[in-house]
Amino acid sequence: MERKNFQKNYLINFIAVLFLFGIIVMSLQMKLINNYYQGLLIIAGINIMAASSLNLAAGYMGQLALGHAGFMAIGAYTAALIGLHTNLPVMAKLIVGIGCGGVMAGLFGVLIGIPALRLRGDYLGIVTLGFGEIIRIALYNLPFTGGAAGLKKIPKLINLPILFVILVLVISFLFLFVRSRHGRALLSIKEDEIAAESVGVPTIYYKVYGFAVSAFLAGVAGGCLAYFQRALDPNKFKFMLSVEFFIIVVLGGMGSFTGTILAGLFLAFINEFLYEVDELRLVIYAVLLIVVMIFKPSGLLGNREFSLTASGRWLKRKLTEKK
């Protein structure tokens, strides 16, 4: 396909996103979405953001990363501390806070990525899992994180439209990033590390690179969480949160960001019904996973993406066929 076609696609998607944004703003204004549902949608959006970041590491790069709740926590606490202790105008605070949260998480991604990414499969899973728990324990004990009580009265800087914009930026970033030489290098690592190295892909460099980008975005999701919930405590970032992200990724399809979005919305929706039976939630997740593994092991969308323009072409073909 030619450059012109791509640019047309980008434009169509941009207009569609703008349209969706308009709908969100209008329905808030007309009070079609009450505060409760706004909150649900924001949480769903944050989970989608974190799961998408995990999808980069797990789906695109094929690395079993089980510590994303840890990166999210780093981003959340960083953003919260900036929110509490600086005197910036609201918008600047939002950008600086979330940006620093992402960068801090990304730095930790590099730090643990360098030793950990030499390990494969289960071993990497165990190390990243351990990392997530260490972060949580550290948050209990550090002098500036408020211990078990956590941080309170964090400024509320996130509402649904703002979160929507950040989510769109994150997803667009991921889409554009994976369709580049860097993204192809990550894919080649997932496919066959030895072959990737044998055609000149410095695999360790790219693994750390991809892992750091993934951690950065998880940190951004954490920052959003801090600025929405106004209170943080270490128990929000338990190992089960990492598992939840993983479930979203697997349900949606490893390597499909649109799949992650769909699965994230779906899980938010059923969570709403499972609210009453919280203990049963994990059982139901497990059943869901088993069902998916039996009927569609590659997840909802496999490694494909939902594409507006492709669906448009498909619809057009169907319509002309009928005539």
Added chain:
Amino acid sequence: MALLTTENVGIAFGGLQAVGHFDIALEENELVGLIGPNGAGKTTIFNLLTGVYQPTEGQIYFQGKKINGKKPAEIVGLGMARTFQNIRLFKNLTVIDNIKIAFQKELKYSALSAILRLPAYWQQEKVVEDKAIDLLGLFHMEEDAHKLAKNLPYGKQRKLEICRALATNPKLLLLDEPAAGMNPQETRELMETIGFVRDNFHLTILLIEHDMNLVMGICERLIVIDYGMIIAKGTPEEIKNNKQVIKAYLGS
């Protein structure tokens, strides 16, 4: 100066000396065959040359530079490419993406220009796309560009692997049993292609092959190994009549 020289290279896996006292020198634009019975150590030698294994003894020089201890990707950067005995393609990616990944030296744009889709991105991607199609054309595979690699028939998968290796712009190409699993017709075609590639890309090729008759046809020089040691070097004529080689192949 020789393109590749090895001095007394060897590797032991635990107690097993898989390769020992391996001394060769490859000149530019040569087509050399590396032959030997099953388990002789041929693939291990490729793994040593390309940095997959580190030799436990000896030195390897490529274009006058010592390359022991370098990572495989660095060695590729210096101009050595390979294929694998058990094909290693990026199976779930398209044929053209397989090749684009190998154009590491060609693509220089930053992640930022990729995300903002700056002109550098479009220009370089276009250049690489065209080059990849040209390469596929040499192997009569243009139409397969957008198929998934795993959906290609076996013979084409082997060719794609050679294509992908060529995309790294090598000076030395190492082919590990490229004709394995092909029928005689496909094998003949492949051998022609290899000769063509050597002349067209001005390459040195080191070719592992099981089938003696096959290598006799196209290689100028043969190196025979058995139990990890070189047992003979020479022209196909000399090798054909070498007693040790006959013994190694027929058993004693």
